[in-house]
Amino acid sequence: MKNYRPDASQIADKRFGQNFLEDRSVVEQIIQSMPDDDLPVVEIGPGLGDLTKELVRVRPVTAFEVDKRLCDYLGKNFSREIADGRLRLECGDVLERWKNGSLIDRPYRLVANLPYYIATNIILKALRDPHCRSTLTMVQKEVAEKFAAREGDRNFSALSVLAGSVGEARIRLLVPPSAFNPPPKVESAVLEIRKEHNLTDGGFEAFLKAAFRQPRKTLMKNLSAAYPKSLLEPLFEALKLGKTLRPHQVGTTLYHRLYQALTKEPDHGKESKPINGKSEQEQLRQ
Numbered sequence: 040m041k042n043y044r045p046d047a048s049q050i051a052d053k054r055f056g057q058n059f060l061e062d063r064s065v066v067e068q069i070i071q072s073m074p075d076d077d078l079p080v081v082e083i084g085p086g087l088g089d090l091t092k093e094l095v096r097v098r099p100v101t102a103f104e105v106d107k108r109l110c111d112y113l114g115k116n117f118s119r120e121i122a123d124g125r126l127r128l129e130c131g132d133v134l135e136r137w138k139n140g141s142l143i144d145r146p147y148r149l150v151a152n153l154p155y156y157i158a159t160n161i162i163l164k165a166l167r168d169p170h171c172r173s174t175l176t177m178v179q180k181e182v183a184e185k186f187a188a189r190e191g192d193r194n195f196s197a198l199s200v201l202a203g204s205v206g207e208a209r210i211r212l213l214v215p216p217s218a219f220n221p222p223p224k225v226e227s228a229v230l231e232i233r234k235e236h237n238l239t240d241g242g243f244e245a246f247l248k249a250a251f252r253q254p255r256k257t258l259m260k261n262l263s264a265a266y267p268k269s270l271l272e273p274l275f276e277a278l279k280l281g282k283t284l285r286p287h288q289v290g291t292t293l294y295h296r297l298y299q300a301l302t303k304e305p306d307h308g309k310e311s312k313p314i315n316g317k318s319e320q321e322q323l324r325q
């Protein structure tokens with residue numbers, strides 16, 4: 040017999056970013072947006088299991104839930120799926136779990152309605168996780184826009200460059216607060232990132248942090264805080280980069296060239312590890 044479902048608005052714990060997705064048509068659209076293959080799914084924050092229920096129908100799922108009350112509820116409510124191996128439930132903080140390496144020991148797709156207070160951190164960890172092949176995640180709309188922005192867009196950011204370095208990011212769906220219980224104060228979006236590479240170089244991420252430190256200042260000014268002008272000026276000239284360009288006006292390929300030149304070791308500048316054969320150098324030449 041199934042467990043009695045608690046009232047979402049009564050049990051929601053703000054500390055854990057709990058806004059439960061109750062609009063079934065949105066759940067259905069997330070399932071429809073999944074890549075058409077049979078890779079297992081990792082879900083972070085199954086909550087009351089509304090998305091989990093649909094995921095286990097189509098793929099084996101490993102779900103990580105930090106809230107013990109929800110974990111107990113899920114353990115009882117999905118006892119059959121757990122017993123027959125369609126669902127593996129891990130109770131605890133997924134960020135702690137990531138410290139021990141990949142979340143599971145084979146290629147997977149991340150599909151989740153993420154807790155917004157750590158959504159960016161989770162996506163970056165997934166981009167670094169060599170077993171993660173793609174992410175399809177509900178996040179705050181502004182976060183999705185930052186990852187999915189294109190060069191020249193006002194909100195093209197360090198996150199856009201990182202997403203562009205591993206593959207392609209796009210917004211699949213905009214979701215209003217009314218789809219959730221309790222409704223969040225912000226608009227949401229389902230963001231997809233399909234990976235062809237993994238992020239492997241923390242140095243590149245630190246470089247981007249410097250480049251976008253003050254997004255409305257010029258790129259030259261931002262980078263001057265971290266690198267000597269005597270290095271930057273000839274480099275900007277060689278790459279035909281105007282000194283008045285703002286960080287959002289420079290594309291992903293040029294950021295890699297700049298980084299490689301500044302670190303002075305062409306191979307060290309390699310930011311990502313190919314998943315399917317093609318090296319990043321080959322990619323950049325296309």
Ligand SMILES: C[S@@+](CC[C@H](N)C(=O)[O-])C[C@H]1O[C@@H](n2cnc3c(N)ncnc32)[C@H](O)[C@@H]1O
Nearest residue numbers: 055058059060084085086104105132133152154
């Ligand atoms: C926005 S709710 C989504 C719940 C459910 N998937 C849904 O769509 O209704 C976020 C979920 O992430 C869980 N969560 C928050 N922080 C977490 C963490 N560090 N590790 C694992 N789960 C976490 C919350 O307890 C909550 O269940």
